[in-house]
Amino acid sequence: MKGLKKRRRIQIIAIAAVSLALATGLVGYAMRDGINFFRSPSQVVDAPPPPNETFRIGGLVEDGSLVRGQGETIIFRVTDGAASVDVRYTGVLPDLFGEGEGMVGTGKYINNVFEATEILAKHDETYMPKEVIDALKEQGVYEPPKSDGAS
Template identity: 50%
Template sequence: MTRKQLRLTVIAACGLVLALALGLVLFAMRDTIVFFYGPTEIAEKGLAPGSRLRLGGLVEQGSVKRGPGQLVSFAVTDGKSRVDVSYSGLLPDLFREGQGVVTEGVLEGAGRFKADSVLAKHDEKYMPREVADTLKKQGHWQGEAGAAAPAKP
């Protein structure tokens, strides 16, 4: 074998090992990847029940209902569509109607979502870009224009 053939064989073997390692990493991560969606995207894409995802938007006014124990149900909206969410646990202090929220859980189908974690945001400045973009498209974005001006002394 010449030096050139030996070098090409070593490079090909390294490439094969690298491709195999990358394949194994992607295979191991397939169950831990969680995608982010807004209510309109969920309705349009027709995601299969049992899909694990993150749902973000605004807590719809008048939708929060507390059940026995720590059971809470509410609706997340982006102004165009809504998804009903059920959650069992303590809610963050900043959670309230009309505020931004990001939930992570499993889509149950028929517009229902079972959350296992809820993150509340105090305004749109700290929302993920996808949720903010969706709210801007729907005309619900408050951003800098909706922020209160500082008081003058």
């Protein structure tokens, strides 16, 4: 009788371990395309990611770099103060997108150009994504927004 209980307990533990490993594998498989790492322009220039990797890039739109192409194609450069990366985007840009403004884009780095599939711009005149602020602070070029005294 003791042998049967011990064997049953071992079987349950083995089934639980296999189920846990299978569940972990399925979660990892489901998330493989859902996780997009953030990189600053300096990180992209220093260690270019492979062309099949989707990631996020953020910084400031470089002044004088915004060029409207054919149709809805827009080409510009994003910078963190230390390095700049060319960005190409086809689509409608957010209303608050402009030169000298913060942005975050999602896409792939192909042939030294970041091919964006999504562009996010700041929400108001003081908003900047945390990742962009961190990257700018790391480069020593971040300036906190000035308070205008209005509340």
